[in-house]
Amino acid sequence: MNPVNYLYLAALLFTIGAVGVLIRRNAIVVFMCVELMLNACNLAFVTFSRMHGNLDGQIVAFFTMVVAAAEVVVGLAIIVSVFRSRHSASVDDAGLMKL
Amino acid sequence: MDNLIALLIAAPLLGAAVLLCGGRRLDKIGHWLGTLLAASSFVIGLVLFADMLGRSADDRAMYQHLFSWIPVGGFQADIAFQLDQLSMTFVLLITGVGTLIHVYSIGYMEHDERRRRFFGYLNLFVAAMLLLVLADNYLLLYFGWEGVGLASYLLIGFWQHKPSAATAAKKAFLVNRVGDIGLSIAIMLMFTTFGTFAFGPVLESAGETSEGKLTAIGLMLLLAACGKSAQVPLQSWLGDAMEGPTPVSALIHAATMVTAGVYLIVRSADIFNAAPDAQLVVTVVGAVTLLFGAIVGCAKDDIKKALAGSTMSQIGYMILAAGLGPIGYAFAIMHLVTHGFFKAGLFLGAGSVMHGMNDEVDMRKYGGLRKYMPVTFVTFGLGYLAIIGFPGLSGFFSKDKIIEAAFAKGGTEGWILGAVTLLGAAITAYYMTRVMLMTFFGEKRWQPDAEGREPHPHESPKSMTIPMVLLAFGSVFAGGVFGIGDRFVTWLEPVTAFEHGHPPISAGAITSATVAVMVIGVGIAYLQYGRRPVPVVAPRGSLLTRAARRDLLQDDFNHAVFVTGGTHLTRSLVYVDHSLVDGVVNGTAAGVGGLSGRLRKLQNGYVRSYAVSMFGGTAVLIAATLLMRAV
């Protein structure tokens, strides 16, 4: 098997994640889909790292993880505060900038 | 001495400025101040006149250059004055008659609360008129030309609360503006032809350009003269201008301003001399107006409008004379001066009558006034004799010369013009006799005015009668002083070249004919108005009479063509502006609005919907990248 298959897998996961973002209304699930896309990217980076024989790809994946962690923290906090004020976690309900 | 010229204008200008800006504080003394300043201008004029007489005939012109007015490239207009014999004649006429009318107005306007303002306007007029005749270039003349127009506008509309007065003022200004187009185009033509528009250079080099160009300039100047001097086809404003107070009619619309056209033509003599076609048109305009004014004057029952028709007619004489060339210029000006005296006198007399008759102007409601207003009657009568050309009085000398000169034009033209002037003299005698008879003779036909007051005719106060008497003196003697021994002609000759005309028939015969037609005119009028009682309500009259009452339908024509047509034009243009010009823009805006209304539906506020477009956009970008790589 050619290791390039990892890339195909990453592409597939990314696409699935993207479609998930588009079709799900629950903000938490949308977030999960974003995480899925990030993970797919990480897989690609790791594969690239192996392809090129240096560790920079892994470094990028590492940073992605950190940033993703930060993003999740803030994002979930936003979801919680939105949920508090609107009693809903649906992204469709948040159609206005101001309540 | 030259430096006094500016003072001539400065005095009344100062009066105007002080009186108009001074406010109510000056109400008590305003009229005295205005009169004083007008009189001082007259005195300065006399001083200059004396100085001028003391010099040789060729050295009499004086110049004063004040400052450069509009210096732009080759276009050099100066505030500079030229006082020669022609200007001097006008200066004395304007300031002299002007001062008398100031004095007259003190009494006439006594009960008007806005008398101070009236005197301010009068002073403004005198200043502007002096500027007109003293200017040494056409542009400065134009300044004065419009200045008198403004003063005329203000004074005609002095009783602004009357809509008719306001309308008449506006009409006068507008019709004059049409004439002004002529003057401005003439100046532009002069500038492109000669590179200047100062009198001296233009007139000196007039012969150096083509006749066509000079004809064009001449015709444009004539257009200007028609506007200001109420000549056909721009005569319609003068009758309406009688809405103004009577002193105004006397000063502006009889003695001075309306003669500015004659001044313009005589001043531009060198241009007209070199353009015979233009001259011919001038004489035709003069002849037509002469008859037009006379006919209108016969039909009017309003005393001032009858006199206005007469003014038009008399100026027609002057214009005709001016169109005859060097044989006529001097006589045009002479008639202008004598006319200034007797017509001003007549108007003041009319004003005096109105003053005594509760401002009634309809002659059919006068009658038998000679006993109640002896001074007015005598002065008016002398003016009347002067205007119909009674031998020995001033009008006789000046009019007779014009008739002679008309015959002297020569050829068929000479005969036609001569006949017209003779016919005009007859009609003049007719309508003036009619005025005289209807006003001072016959039975009393007095009617209470609109407020039910019975008229109590009385003689006017001294301040009014004295000017009338003085003007009557002028009417009687001016002609003799000027005419006997060709004094006036000699005086003017250095400015307007003079040639003796040689009429095909002897001068004596023409004089006899003149007197004869005058007697016929008087006789017919006597038969119609002296022997028979005058009906209080005007009879229907013949077709011609009715047309003449309506100014020979000229106003109706103007109204139908210019007023109605213009109204429709402006209305349709307003519509076009709103619907078409603006409509295109608004239509575009509506189209964009509609389109964006559709596009707005895409902006539904759902994050996921935007995410789809982002995602799709990314896909398109990738596709584009791959495609570029593939290619």
Added chain:
Amino acid sequence: MSALAAYTTSTGEAFQFWVLGTVAVIGALCTILMKKAVHSALCLAGTMIVLAVFYLANGAYFLGIVQIVVYTGAIMMLFLFVVMLVGVTAADSLKETIKGQRWWAAACGLGFGVLLFAGIGNAALTEFAGLGAANAAHGGNVEGLAALIFTKYVFAFEITGALLITASVGAMLLTHRERTERARTQRELAEQRVREGKHLPPLPAPGVYARHNAVDVPGLLPDGTPSELTVISTLRQRGQVRDVSGEALADLKALEQRSSERLGRDRDEARDGEEASR
């Protein structure tokens, strides 16, 4: 180790890829298709663990472990925590409300995927250098990464620290509500209730039956309809109130039925019914 440098992988890795890859894809699909958020989260966690294995297989030992510890362990737990907060049993309706959204999403996803596959397929990706040398340079994968992080990427690393601090402060700021006024005492609350004149007594208790041992079951009013007041507002807002009125009424009916059967009343009733219809 040397296998990592090969153009093809070992059979073992291939086997692992095909099996676990299938699992990962299924997990991803379940993530986006599960009705309940908690199920999605569990599926995602599964996918992530598979990915961790793949990292390990690709020679990224450090990342593999971090993936399990940080991602699956911490981040997914955070997700679950929020899911709990929002309502763990709440199920999304998968019915699409935006017109054409699903079709567009599918079309874009398909197009995007095809393009990505085409792009990867187009790229000449046959050379695999392998990580053997890179990992060995500093004596191991972790050391190699550390060497890079603290030299070449030290600034980025430091900034990441700032980012994390900011994120945590931000999260606190977003979720923490500042109390702008003094907390009201019991007495004040009581006085307010009296002033407003409603619910002077305590709110009614939820209808606790023997079979519904829960606070999410509303008490029933005399006519059998549920009373909102009996359930706490949080559950009400989440829509997690279990409406048992129908059930209870049905039970009641069944009870009556049984008792009437037993008492032999049904025949009389049938007769009554016939009469009424007549």
Added chain:
Amino acid sequence: MSFPLLTATAAVPAVGAILTAAVPAARRTAAKWLALIVSLVTLVLAGIVFARFEPGGDRYQLVESHSWIRDFGVRYELGVDGIGVALIALTALLIPFIVLAGWHDADPLETSSKRWRPTQGFFALILMVEAMVILSFEATDVFLFYILFEAMLIPMYFLIGGFGDRAHSGSDENAAAQRSYAAVKFLLYNLVGGLIMLAAVIGLYTVAGNFSLTEIAEARANGSLEMATSTERWLFLGFFFAFAVKAPLWPLHTWLPNAMGEATAPVAVLITAVVDKVGTFAMLRFCLGLFPEASKWATPAIIVLALISIVYGALVAVGQRDIKRLVAYASISHFGFIIMGIFAMTTQGQSGATLYMVNHGISTAALMLVAGFLITRRGSRLIADYGGVQKVAPVLAGTFLIGGLATLSLPGLAPFVSEFLVLVGTFARYPVAGIVATTGIVLAALYVLVLYQRTMTGPVKEEVRSMPDLRPRELAVVAPLIAVLLFLGVFPKPLTDVVDPAVRHTMSDVQRTDPQPEVPVQNVEAAK
């Protein structure tokens, strides 16, 4: 380095605007006085500029030049020629009167409201406009000019849309809707023009490589910068379109009546007397300076459009029922004269056009401000609602008449000088155009006198019976303007001395000389 006088002239009102805006809400009157003082200081500075300018000296004087955006060759480059000096003087002269005339225009409806801030905003915006307009008259860098040309739309938009005339036109209740329509229309028209100009500015940069007016003009003159004929024409059209919208030239004029009708009288004056002048000024400086050949190519078409503007504007003015819209259409007619004078390409025409810009500014200000006082008193803009005002308020009527007479170019008042110069200048090269344009003289008399007759004369209408005459503040606005009109009408030499050399430079830009008279009179000098 010498004192940056030109920058100071623009900076004073700009700083003043910020200070005025910062005045506390309760100190409204202080803000007004501050604005007035700032505008007077600007007037003094403009006077110094006027005095320091040497008519016989270099073309651009008091030059300041600093690098701004180095990569694109954009410079902060200022300099004034005679035309700029005249227009700076006009702007600085008018603003104090605009401020004074608009003293109460932005007052709160209830005097008690403490938190009312728009008053400060109103005066700050006026000063802001002044700063930008002055700077745009000074800018010799095309890019700098473009920025200012666009930026002045912003304060103008708020002035029109935010501070409308409280006297609605009577026919319509939804005054606010009309006002915002007018403001948006103003903005959109000018933005479209500006956008096209931006394209042309970028185009110019790609051709010339920098934005300096002086450098480009010089390079064009000495042949080191070749431009393809079609390129030059397109660039010219891009610039001209923007200026023609702002000027405005028929058929791009319809925003002006709306804007002037809905804005308060002082703002209407600001639009037509100050801001619009930037358009005609820019035609003279940029269109002719940068694209001489294309200017000559476009002249016939532009003269025709200008003629249409003159006649059409005047005719439509006659048909107006709203006083302010009437003045707006009269202005369109006058802008036709200005543009015609510019493109007649004669000394008289261009000098006349420049003087016309100044004189039209002053005369329209006089007429419009008095009209504004009148409208404020009666609360209506419709001509038909007035009558006989002369009887109850003679001073108001008198000043109104003088403003009107200035508008119809009566000799003795300043506009006559300029109008006649434009006519003569046009006639010298295009006689037919000159003659057609003279009809404008008659039509001007028509609309002015009809307006005066309907509002001021006749029987006194019941509604105007208690109308007060001009108050001292209002007289202080009108009297100096009238004095200036009279002075410049009789002695325009101070202006012509400054403008004349500048126009000669412009004429040499387009390589045109005046047509020579057919029979040159040798003794013109002697006759003087």
